[in-house]
Amino acid sequence: MAGSLMECWNNDLLNGENEEEETQENKIRMALCRIACKSILIYYEKYMYKEPCRTSKRTENIFIQKILHGNETRCYENFRLRKTVFLDLSKDLTNKYGLKPTRGMSVYEELGMFLMICTHGAGNRLVQEIFQHLGETIHMHFHSVLKAIGKLARDIIQPHPSYNDGAGDHKPCNQRYLPFFKDCIGALDDTHVKARLPQGQEIPYIGCKGYPTQNILVVVDFNMCFTFAWAGWEGAAHDNCIFCETLHRPELNFSHPSGDKYYLVDAGYSHIKGYMAPYKGDNVRYHLAEFRRGKTRQLRAPNGRKEMFNYLHSSCRNIVERTFGVWKARWFILRDMSFYHIDTQRNIVLAAMAIHNYIRKKCKVDNAFQEAENERYVPRVDPDVERSTRVNVTNEENVENQGNNNIWMAIRDLIAQDIYDR
Secondary structure, eight states: OOOHHHHHHHHHHHHHHHHHHHHHHHHHHHHHHHHHHHHHHIIIIISSSSSOSSSSOOOOHHHHHHHHTTTTTHHHHHHSSSSHHHHHHHHHHHHHHHOOBBBBBHHHHHHHHHHHHHHHHHHHHHHHHHHHHHHHHHHHHHHHHHHHHHHHHHHSOOOOOTTTTTOOOOSSSSEEEGTTTTTEEEEEEEEEEOOOTTTTGGGGGGTTTTSSEEEEEEEEOTSSOOEEEEEETTSSSOHHHHHHHHHTTTOOOOOOOOOOEEEETTSOOOBBBTTEEOOOOOOOOOSSSHHOOHHHHHHHHHHHHHHHHHHHHHHHHHHHHHHHEEEEEEHGGGGGGOOOEEEHHHHHHHHHHHHHHHHHHHHHTTTHHHHHHHHTOOOOGGGGOOOOOOOOOOOOOSOOOOHHHHHHHHHHHHHHHHHHHH
């Protein structure tokens, strides 16, 4: 009897263990089934039954057409271009520089997206919402427009063919600079725009501003147009080093002055033949802001022939500062660059310069240019992205062709004396 009870008890234990194992297996099967069902549901919703994201009724060209057929102010606020300039630019990019419409996007829409990104610093997601297109589509068309404008830049960022004769806008417009700077054909200077680089690669681009920038050497004429630009230099590169490199790189097609012609340059550059720099010294003022700090008229007035030369030189060379002011004020992306490859960032800078020139040549009533035509114009841009004012510490006695440079210094002295004696 006892043996039978023991055997029954053992059987119950075995049955209980089997039931627990079966229950555990069932739980595992149910968990796996739930995971599989959830995965199938996610796949179905993502790839088979996609819920539309861009569902606005303002699709395709509706946004662009409303702007182009609406008030002039609306076009200028959105694209920083007047409607006639926008239409002309679209036509030229299509007919001359290879920009093509696609099945789902017109050239107007392509250019509109590009301008909105550059003028307002709009991100990809915001542009998706405004234009009702996928992010990949916007990325692709942005680079298509950038490539076309890059071709435009090669044609429009260049001087007049007879620039060394003072033709076109290669001579001072204001008579007060004549005859002192009658041989001046433009101004040369550098500027910085913010750069975005991956962590660990930004060190060479961090200069005196304390954050990554790219340094850009430019030449401008007296119509506030860029006639030469070399972008993409590291922010830590010294202005005079970039300048010297430019002079020795024939492939850049730099527009060298010839004969007695010259560009005005600031105190960061060497005073050599073809490049008229101001007088330097601890007690010699140069920048206009230094003259304006005086509390009385007598303190603000330049003292002696060197400061009188510097004051007129700085006033005439101010054309490049006004050009930078108009250029940077129009393009927000220059003040807060997006995360593009550094080569793309360089191309964006050149594209912004190309459109700047295009506007100036096509439209004589642009609001920003009209304001900057006043010589007292003060650029309203973020001071963090204004140009560096560091002084060149290069020993000019080591500059090549020192004999010619001595003659050039004598020419500067003659001009300074003429200004002093007037």
